Amino acid sequence: MKERMNSRHDLDQLLNAEAQQGVAKLVRDLKDEEPDMAWRAALSSKIMEQSVAVQRRRKFNFFLKPASGLALASCLALVVVVSTQRPQTVPSNPAPAVASASIEKLIIDEHQNVAYATDVSGVGLAQPEANYERAPRVADDPILVDFFQL
Amino acid sequence: MTCRWLPIPLSIAIVSAAVAQGSDAQRAADLIRAYINNQSKTRFHGEREVTFSGSKGSQSHVEVIRKDGVRVRVDFPAGSPFEGQIIVENGKERRHYLPARNEIRIQPVRSDRFVQRLKRLIQSSDVSRLTVTDGGEVAGMPTQMVEFRGQREPGFKLWIEPKSKLIVKRQIYGPNQEIIGGYTFRTLNFKPSFDGIDFGLSVPGAKTTRPSDELARAASKLGLPALQLDRSTKFTLEFVRTPERKEAKVIIQGYFRADDVQVTLFILGQDVNPEMLKRFAKGPVKTYAWKVNGVQCVLTGEVGEEELQRLSTQVKA
Numbered sequence: 001m002k003e004r005m006n007s008r009h010d011l012d013q014l015l016n017a018e019a020q021q022g023v024a025k026l027v028r029d030l031k032d033e034e035p036d037m038a039w040r041a042a043l044s045s046k047i048m049e050q051s052v053a054v055q056r057r058r059k060f061n062f063f064l065k066p067a068s069g070l071a072l073a074s075c076l077a078l079v080v081v082v083s084t085q086r087p088q089t090v091p092s093n094p095a096p097a098v099a100s101a102s103i104e105k106l107i108i109d110e111h112q113n114v115a116y117a118t119d120v121s122g123v124g125l126a127q128p129e130a131n132y133e134r135a136p137r138v139a140d141d142p143i144l145v146d147f148f149q150l
Numbered sequence: 151m152t153c154r155w156l157p158i159p160l161s162i163a164i165v166s167a168a169v170a171q172g173s174d175a176q177r178a179a180d181l182i183r184a185y186i187n188n189q190s191k192t193r194f195h196g197e198r199e200v201t202f203s204g205s206k207g208s209q210s211h212v213e214v215i216r217k218d219g220v221r222v223r224v225d226f227p228a229g230s231p232f233e234g235q236i237i238v239e240n241g242k243e244r245r246h247y248l249p250a251r252n253e254i255r256i257q258p259v260r261s262d263r264f265v266q267r268l269k270r271l272i273q274s275s276d277v278s279r280l281t282v283t284d285g286g287e288v289a290g291m292p293t294q295m296v297e298f299r300g301q302r303e304p305g306f307k308l309w310i311e312p313k314s315k316l317i318v319k320r321q322i323y324g325p326n327q328e329i330i331g332g333y334t335f336r337t338l339n340f341k342p343s344f345d346g347i348d349f350g351l352s353v354p355g356a357k358t359t360r361p362s363d364e365l366a367r368a369a370s371k372l373g374l375p376a377l378q379l380d381r382s383t384k385f386t387l388e389f390v391r392t393p394e395r396k397e398a399k400v401i402i403q404g405y406f407r408a409d410d411v412q413v414t415l416f417i418l419g420q421d422v423n424p425e426m427l428k429r430f431a432k433g434p435v436k437t438y439a440w441k442v443n444g445v446q447c448v449l450t451g452e453v454g455e456e457e458l459q460r461l462s463t464q465v466k467a
Contacts, residue, residue: 103398103418104426110393111414111435111450112325114404116304118263119322120202120331123222123239124213125232126260127202127331129246129389 178280178296179272181310186265186272188315193218195342196289197227202331213333216342220261221349238351245351254351254358258386258406264320266410271298285309288318289335303433304330314340325432364390365403372399374417375445379405380464385413413451413458415465421446438462 014020117127194217201210211232214225220241226232234249239259246255271277276298285295293309300306305327309319321332362378368390369376379385385405392401399419406412424439427448431437438458439448447465449458 102426103400103420104422105430107416107422107427107448107450108430108432108435108437110402110416111412112432114414115412115452116322116324116330117202118260119267119304119306120320121200121333122264122320123237123260124198124200124215124224124333125211125226125235125237130200130202130209130211130232 174282175278175280178282179277181282181294181296181312181315182268182272182280182308184315185308185310185317186268189265190220192314192316193342193344194314194316194338194340195344196335196338198333198335200331200333203329208331212336216344216347216349218344218349223347223349223351236351238349240349247351247353247356252353252356254353254356255364256358256360258388260388263406263410270410276300285319289338291318291338293318307332311338314338361387361390361403365401368392368401369417372401372419374399374401374419375443375467377415377417377442377445377447377465377467378403379413379415379461380466383461383464384408385411385461411451411453413449413453413461416448416450418446418448422448 113127117129120127195215197212197214199210199212201208211230212227214227216223216225220239222237222239224237226235234247236245236247238245239261241261242259244257244260246257247253248255271280279299281297281299283295283297285293287293288309288311291311291313293311296308296310298305298307300323304325305323307319307321308317310316311318316338318338319332319334322330324330365376365378365387368374372392378387385407387403388406389404390401391404401417403415403417404412405415422439424437427437427439427450431450434452435450436453436455436458437448437450438455438461439446440462441447442465447462449462449465451458453461
C-alpha cells in the first residue's frame with residue numbers, strides 16, 4: 001500500500017515537471033477545430049449527386065445492354081436471312097429503248113439459249129434443236145426456220 | 151431483368167440456324183455428288199416430259215429414254231413433232247437421226263453437260279447456297295429436292311430419287327430467275343431389259359453429216375464465207391444453225407471446250423453495233439465484234455473480252 005502511495009507521488013512529481021508543464025500548455029493552447037457545417041453539406045450533396053448519376057447510369061445500362069444485344073442479334077439474323085434469299089437479279093445492262101428484236105439482242109439471246117438449253121434437257125433434244133427440227137419445217141427446208149420461235 | 155438475357159438465346163438460335171443451314175448445304179452437296187458419281191452406272195428406261203419456256207410461252211415434248219451406263223438412246227413417241235427422230239450417245243459421239251432428211255447428224259458427245267456445272271458448283275464457295283427439302287413424289291417415287299439460288303449464275307431445282315441417285319425432275323432458272331425449262335419423268339423402270347435395243351444407230355441408206363458439213367452447206371446457201379474457229383483453240387464445233395430472217399443473213403456456230411466453256415460465233419451479212427451488243431450482254435457474257443474481209447463476225451461467251459479477242463484471230467476460212 002505504502003509502495004503504491006510512493007509511486008503515485010513520483011508520478012505527480014513527474015507530471016509537474018517543467019517540461020511536462022510546457023507540453024500541457026501547448027496542448028491546452030491548441031485550437032479546438034469543429035468541422036465546418038457548410039463543408040459537410042457540400043460533401044453530402046456531392047455524394048447525393050454521384051449516387052443519382054450512378055443510379056441513372058444503371059437504369060440506362062438496364063435498357064441499353066439488352067437493346068444493343070437485340071440490335072446485334074437482329075443484324076446477324078438479317079445477314080443470315082438475306083444471304084439465303086433468292087437474289088433479285090437486276091440486269092447489269094438494262095435493255096436500252098430500242099427495237100426489242102434488234103440483231104444485237106438476238107445474238108445475245110441465242111448465245112444464252114444455247115447455254116441453258118443443254119442444262120434443261122441434258123442428253124435429250126435441246127431447245128434450239130426442238131425449234132429447228134420439228135417435222136413440218138424439216139419437210140420444207142431442213143435448216144431454215146423462224147428466228148427464235150420462242 | 152428478363153430482357154437483359156434475351157439476346158443470348160436469340161443469338162444461340164441464330165447461330166444454330168446458321169449451323170443447320172451449313173449441314174443442309176452439305177447434305178444437298180452429298181446428294182449432287184452421289185448423282186455425279188452414279189452418272190456412268192445408271193440403267194433405266196423411262197418417259198419424261200421436257201418443257202422449254204420463253205417469252206412467247208412454253209412448249210413441251212415427250213422423250214423416251216433408255217440409259218445403260220454411258221450409252222443412251224432417246225426416242226420420240228408417235229404423234230410427237232419429233233416422231234421418228236432418234237438420238238444416241240455412246241460415250242464417244244452423239245448421233246441424231248432425222249428421218250425427213252434420212253440423215254444422221256454426228257456431233258461431239260453432249261452427255262449431260264449440266265453435270266460439269268454441278269461439279270464446278272460443289273467445288274466452289276457457292277455450295278453454301280444449296281438447300282435440300284422433301285420433294286414429294288415424282289414418277290411414283292419419293293424425292294429430295296435440292297435447290298440452288300444462284301447469285302452469279304442461274305439457279306435450279308433438282309428432284310433426286312435417293313436410291314438411284316437419279317435426277318427425276320429438273321427446273322432451270324434464267325438470269326432474272328424466270329423458269330426457262332426443265333423435265334419431269336412420268337415413268338421409270340430401274341430394271342429394264344435392253345435386248346434388241348440399238349445404241350449404235352445405224353440406218354441403212356442414211357447419209358451422215360458433221361457440223362463442218364452443215365457449215366459448208368449454210369455458207370453456200372447464204373453466200374457467206376465458211377469461217378470457223380481453228381481446232382488449235384481446243385474448242386469443238388458442236389452445231390451450226392442458219393436462222394431464217396428477212397433482214398439478216400446469219401450463220402450461228404456453237405463451240406464447246408472440254409471444260410464446258412461455250413462460245414458462239416456469228417457470221418453475219420450485216421453490220422452490228424458493238425456498243426449495243428455490250429449493253430445487251432448480261433452478267434458474265436462478253437462479246438467481241440470484228441470484220442474479216444468486210445464480213446461482220448461476233449464472238450460471245452462467258453470468257454473475258456481479251457480471250458474473245460484472242461480467239462477472233464483464230465477464226466479462219
